[in-house]
Amino acid sequence: MGLLALLRKLRSTPEKELRLLLLGLDNAGKTTLLKKLASEDVTHITPTAGFNIKSVMSEGFKLNVWDIGGQRKIRPYWRNYFENTDVLIYVVDCSDKRRLEETSSELTELLTDEKLKGVPLLVYANKQDLPTALPASEIAQALGLHLLRDRTWQIQSCVAIEGSGVKEGMEWVCKNIGKK
Structure with missing residues (x-):
């Protein structure tokens, strides 16, 4: 296929873009997850002091992922990205x-914000490889996900550092959200 034919094909199939906001408490694994999505090295991750943005392709979608730091002093600024x-x-x-109660409280506050009303929610239950990890079902219960009636939601077990479960979460996003 020549360059001109390739350019025509790309132009005739416009990619669908989604804006994903990646939040959670500090040390939850947000940046590791983002780097895994972008197929980048995850051996040296430092705490996010501000934000990271990456665009990744998944299931024919361009996913623009905004990873915002989760330290307590940064959380009030999350709303600037909604x-x-x-x-x-x-x-x-x-x-x-x-910190389960703290993370539940932060999520509840996010979900009550008018700018996020009805926005679909994907929860990654990360660090499932650790012996003290609670299963995703218990995390869902602790976060009160079963009470959500105003949005589509999914909880996905994962080990971000290994990449297990990460792709499955993105498949859910593209399959269920991309239809809109």
């Missing part, structure tokens, strides 16, 4: 039981 969000991805460190 505009035009197609999917909210919330990452939970399933091995950190002492």
Whole structure:
């Protein structure tokens, strides 16, 4: 196929874009997950002091993923990124039981914001490889996901550092959200 034919083909099949907002407490694994999605090295991850943005292709969609730092002092600024969000991805460190109430509270606050009203939610139940990790079903219960009636949601077990479960979550996003 020549260059001109290739360019015509690309132009005739416009890619669908989705804006994904990646949030969660600090050390939940958001940046690791983002780097795994982008097929980047995850051996040296540092805490996100501001935000990271990456565009990745998945299932024929261009996913523009905004990873915002989760430290307590940064969380009040999360709302500056809510505009035009197609999917909210919330990452939970399933091995950190002492912060389960805090992460649940933060998610509840996010879901009550008018700018995120009705926005589909994907929760990654991360760090399933650790012996102290709670299963995704218990995380879903602790977060009160079964009570959500105003949005589509999914919880996905994952080990971001290995990449297990990450692709399945993105497939759910593209299959269920991409139809819109």
